[in-house]
Amino acid sequence: MSSFAHDFPFDPSYGCTSDELLRVPAPAAPGDFAAFWRGRHDEARGVSTDPEVGPPEEERDGLRIHGVTFTSVGGVRIGGWLALPAEGPAEHGFVIGHGYGGRQEPGPDLPLPLPRSAAIMPCVRGMGSRGLWPGIPAVADEHVLHGIESRDTYVIGDCVADLWCAASALHELVPEPAPGGRAGGPGLGYLGESFGGGLGALALPWDDRFGAAQLTVPTFGNHPLRITLPCVGSGESVRTYRREHPEVMDVLRYFDAATAATRLELPTLVAAALFDPAVPPPGQFAVHNALAGPRELQVLSAGHFEHEGLAAETAELRENRRRFFARYLA
Structure with a gap:
């Protein structure tokens, strides 16, 4: 039963114990799952991102923060923020995803996990104050359904590509040795919460520029289970859509963060909640449970x-x- 008093018309713990959550599996992948995502990744890596950096907007936590724009797939110009060390060169780099409310300013993502680091904090297409794009809904409940009729048009795939292009832009903007990391090894870290956590799980298996990741209350885990669980997040829009369009499950198979996690071999720290009205905990734990590489788990009371x-x-x-x-x- 729920561990918190609440007024939701459902139990945000979904009646699951910790042991039960640790046994939630990942759905089987479509036969061409890896080929689909590798193709999307190759397309994104071929984009000339042409990043442009604005003047400093603020300085805090040892970082000088600038506005930044870069080009992603489809010629979409993505905006966000670039954080650079206020003194000296960067030795590490981070790409930081955001939640499904978008990102209005960079504050909550700082300070960075390591000193002497640079970070790019993009607003993926349609989201946040610097990601607005004509034709793409800016409201999460509508955004999550945009282009969902086909795996090739679903906006979630393009948002994943925005993260890959953000990594390309960061590499172009920050001179060697940054992002540094271990000599001769991948130097980028990824941070993502909720929507950004799910996007990260989808993005990271195919990109060898990253060396480690941290995902907080990741969404998009185990869609077949997720569509059976009421929530107040974007998943409820998908649940409602699926009632009239059951064929959407064939599309969602390609955008399952837990399925992707079975291919995610880089070290990953997951923070998953026992109680969460927006992202059902079984889906969060499914992402952690499926990870193919070194993994750590911090269990949160609530998300x-x-x-x-x-x-x-x-x-x-x-x-x-x-x-x-x-x-x-x-």
Whole structure:
């Protein structure tokens, strides 16, 4: 039963114990799952991102923060922020995804897990103050359905490509040795929460520029189970759409973060919640459980929900993230 008093018309713990959550599996992949995503990745890596950096907007946490724009697939110009060390060169680099409310400013993503780091914080197409694009809904409940009729038009695939292009832009903007990491090894880290966590799980298996990742309450995990669970997040729009369009499950098979995690071999720290009204916990744990490489888990009491212990858990996660990336990137 739920561990928090709430007024949702469903149980945001979905009646699951910790042991049950740790046994949630990943759905089987379509036969051409890897070929589909490798093709999308090759397309994104072929884009000339032409990044442009604006003047400094603020300085904090040892970082100088600039506005940035770059080109992604389809010629879409993506905006966001670029964080550079206020003093000295960058030795590490991060791509940071955002939640399904978009990103209005870079503050919550800072400070970075490692000192002497650079980071790019894009607003993926349609989302946030710097990702708006004609024809793409800016509201999460509508955005998550945009182009869902086909795997080739679904906006989620393009948002994944936006992250790959963000990594390309960061590599172009930050001179060697940044992003540094271990000599001769991948130097980029990825951070993503909720929507950004799900996008990260989909993006990372195919891109060898990344060396480690941290995903917080990741979405898009185990769609066949997810569409049976009521929620207040974007998943509810997909659940409603599926009732009238059951064929959408054939598309969603290609955008399952847990299925992708079975191919994700780089070290990954997952923070998954026992109680979450927006992203059902079984889907979050499915992503963690499926990871193919070294993995760590921090269990959160709740996600997308204000509670008394939130500040302490957030501080613990920040410290675990620092330790994790120091181990695998520094």
